[in-house]
Amino acid sequence: DEWKEKGAAVRVRQETDANGNTVTRVVKKGVKDFNFGRTLGEGSYSTVLAATDRTTLKEYAIKVLDKRHIIKEEKVKYVNIEKNTLNRLGDHPGVIKLYYTFQDERSLYFVLDLATGGELLGTLKRYLGTFDVECTRFYAAQILDTIEYMHSRGVIHRDLKPENVLLDDQMHIKITDFGTAKILELPKPSNNSGEGPDLTDAFKDDVRANSFVGTAEYVSPELLTDKAACKASDLWAFGCILFQLIAGRPPFKAGNEYMTFQKIVNLEYEFPKGFPPAAKDLVERLLVLDPTKRLTIEHIKNHEFFANMEIGRGLWKQKAPRLK
């Protein structure tokens, strides 16, 4: 059924009735429609609670944000970016789905997919911090397939890391935390002599507004040097995650953020002994300082590390490998 968002909490749902006619149902959800359960976790500006829809009994994760706190901390922009980005990314198994948003006098509410498996980082740590190659290949492929979808929808995540990769009840991934994502605006129709769209606005906006830097260990060098993230920045982070799934630590980690940034811009990292050669080759082609020289998604999918893996929708029907 096609969900269309109209207004803050009014949603229109197209359905086909018994005689095959398309009927339009207006669904207005609010706090009263849910039974709230246990706390799944806390963010800096949010609390995430398990909740059940009282009519459909479907379970959700509801992220609750305190309006006063959001305003005081000047996070309004991030909340609206998270909403707009999640609304653009509603149709892929690897992205946390946003079903409804609504508000009451005190809070804002995001009604999201419930990821019962927690964070990939937590699961990783329970297995001595490393996965074997088969598990690494499966999770890296799911992350890559999801990045490809995000980029195809004009979204750069900008803060990919194992904490933002959640796991559902099938131990498949769900990427979350889009408050710091970048939506690549379609260039505004320009007033130049019409020889094509004026791209400078989109770029200028990015650099000027780009005070955001992701999490130190996964930040790309271009974000540190010329302050502009691009799609290849997500692939740098992908390279760091791939390295970490096998090595049990991220490639760039130092005593403090500044030292970590130094290692990144100087490409100072080394592989632990026994790092599988195919994975090593792929990581080396991702952790490249010049973003234009980094492997593209197409090339990554054809890299020998993913040999005879079909990286597409079929991936999501496979059973997740038993972690070991």
Ligand SMILES: Nc1ncnc2c1ncn2[C@@H]1O[C@H](COP(=O)(O)OP(=O)(O)OP(=O)(O)O)[C@@H](O)[C@H]1O
């Ligand atoms: N859809 C979800 N299903 C299950 N748990 C979730 C879901 N979304 C978030 N969580 C958990 O809730 C906690 C808070 O998540 P939230 O996104 O609100 O803040 P955060 O991004 O982790 O923190 P910060 O806002 O400081 O970056 C996290 O530990 C996360 O693992």
Ligand SMILES: O=C(O)C[C@H](Cc1nc2cc(Cl)cc(Cl)c2[nH]1)c1ccc(Cl)cc1
């Ligand atoms: O875009 C919409 O649908 C409407 C609003 C927009 C919006 N209203 C806000 C009020 C406050 Cl106090 C803070 C933020 Cl970030 C606010 N964002 C909204 C409602 C709920 C959620 Cl989760 C996000 C945005």
